[in-house]
Amino acid sequence: MLSGGPATTESVNRGPFLADVGVVGAGPVGLAIAWRCAARGLRVVVHDPAPGSGASHVAAGMLSPVAEAYFGERELTGLLAESAARWPGFAAELAEAAGADLGYRTDGTLVVGLTADDLAEARRLWAYQQGLGLPISALRPSQLRDREPALAPRVRGGAVAPGDHQVDPRRLVAALRTAARRAGATLLPGAVTAPNEVAAPVVVVAAGCGAAALTGLPVRPVKGQVLRLRAPGRGAPGFRHVIRGYADGESVYLVPRDSGEVVVGATVEERADTEVTAGAVLRLLRAAVDLVPELAEYELVEASAGLRPGTPDNAPIIGPLPGRPGVLAATGHHRHGIVLTPVTADLVTELIVTGTPDPLLAPFRPDRFAGAAGQPVTQEETWN
Known part of the structure; x- marks a missing residue:
């Protein structure tokens, strides 16, 4: 004992x-x-x-x-x-x-940048990750869209983390x-x-x-607000990779499920309440739709907030x-x-x-x- x-x-x-x-x-x-x-x-x-x-x-x-x-x-x-x-x-x-x-x-994750500034920020982190010997490889915009045609044409570039x-x-x-x-x-x-x-x-x-x-x-509690969307007709989402992106300075992730659900998140707030705010929903949805435009047609089925133990x-x-x-x-x-x-x-x-x-x-x-x-x-x- x-x-x-x-x-x-x-x-x-x-x-x-x-x-x-x-x-x-x-x-x-x-x-x-x-x-x-x-x-x-x-x-x-x-x-x-x-x-x-x-x-x-x-x-x-x-x-x-x-x-x-x-x-x-x-x-x-x-x-x-x-x-x-x-x-x-x-x-x-x-x-x-x-x-x-x-x-x-095990479809892997794509990390993308919408604008030139977003891409520069992402590349700075990729360089650090590659310096640690982690498996992440840069992709051109055309290579990104070959993997995920649902990505917006405006996306300037990205990388894939297959593991x-x-x-x-x-x-x-x-x-x-x-x-x-x-x-x-x-x-x-x-x-x-x-x-x-x-x-x-x-x-x-x-x-x-x-x-x-x-x-x-x-x-300490660290608040995170998260949205859940559902693909039209309860079919599978129009993309298969997890997408982590920067869109006009806003960080967002999109996680597709076989059930048709897409999880969109998340805020990081030094707060201890679990209220869902209109501003957070707006920011998350704007960034998500900027990266994958078809999400604008998905049903919003849940908005929730939780407390991470920081x-x-x-x-x-x-x-x-x-x-x-x-x-x-x-x-x-x-x-x-x-x-x-x-x-x-x-x-x-x-x-x-x-x-x-x-x-x-x-x-x-x-x-x-x-x-x-x-x-x-x-x-x-x-x-x-």
């Missing part, structure tokens, strides 16, 4: 506990951890008053380790790439375990709930206000923005809490919660079962924030 070695079904001292592992939060990360732990033979209880109602319900589901590699986030980019590499196996295993279609697609894929987060959460239950995990609808309320020797706080109140960690360095917080024996954090994934689900679940489960932290966890430990949730100590000291 966290305070005395690995948590195996043979070694755990269950005592009065109802479970070996308690997970607070039933979003993709929390459910994936529950599924993995239950599959390893541990008794798992998941606590959430409204499973799947957080950021994942609004998320677009882009698996974009390349297109979302940003300046100054080299270690995070490495974790994104590692998790993306695990996604094909994770998706296949989960689809089989749950008997469900996740909406996992950036997508999944449907709402299907993902439903599949993870099924798989976790089939593996033996129990889902309880009650809310938790402190980790010590959970009757388990190991508690994993995977509560998104709620982790701040539960742990004292510096997790951190001071935009990287997740994963690992034991300093001074809190038996408590692990798996939160702060910001805009990367879906793509980071497999690697977070694997690393946390392995830490619980073996007691040994994977080196991949080192840059993302809770104790990197001095004074948050206790004084900084080493991961090994917290664990043992």
Whole structure:
């Protein structure tokens, strides 16, 4: 266990506990951890008053380790790439375990610029991404339209990231709930206000923005507004790649689904409300239609807003809490919660079962924030 070695079904001292592992939060990360732990033979209880109602319900589901590699986030980019590499196996295993279609697609992502200034901004980022050895290749306008004829003739150029894929987060959460239950995990609808309320020797706080109140960690809400459109006649959208673009200085993404849905997003606002505003809808729709004109004829079926769990360095917080024996954090994934689900679940489960932290966890430990949730100590000291 966290305070005395690995948590195996043979070694755990269950005592009065109802479970070996308690997970607070039933979003993709929390459910994936529950599924993995239950599959390893541990008794798992998941606590959430409204499973799947957080950021994942609004998320677009882009698996974009390349297109979302940003300046100054080299270690995070490495974790994104590692998790993306695990996604094909994770998706296949989960689809089989749950008997469900996740909406996992591997068509790749096009990154485009509408104007000369938009293209210059995009090229600056591509140069950085290529400098990291990431697979992204520039395309001429004619090459872009060969791949996606629906793109506007005004688009000045772009690039393709063939390894950036997508999944449907709402299907993902439903599949993870099924798989976790089939593996033996129990889902309880009650809310938790402190980790010590959970009757388990190991508690994993995977509560998104709620982790701040539960742990004292510096997790803040970052608002995102998202639209969902539907193709006419409920047919497939007129494009197949995820399109990430810059349109007159406005950043937008378009995610097509086999169901005919297109997700358009997203704003990034340092706010904690979930109101949908007319201005955000206007900006998103204008940018989307500028890039793919046919979207003007699509039905607007949903406008929603959610809160991403942000951190001071935009990287997740994963690992034991300093001074809190038996408590692990798996939160702060910001805009990367879906793509980071497999690697977070694997690393946390392995830490619980073996007691040994994977080196991949080192840059993302809770104790990197001095004074948050206790004084900084080493991961090994917290664990043992």
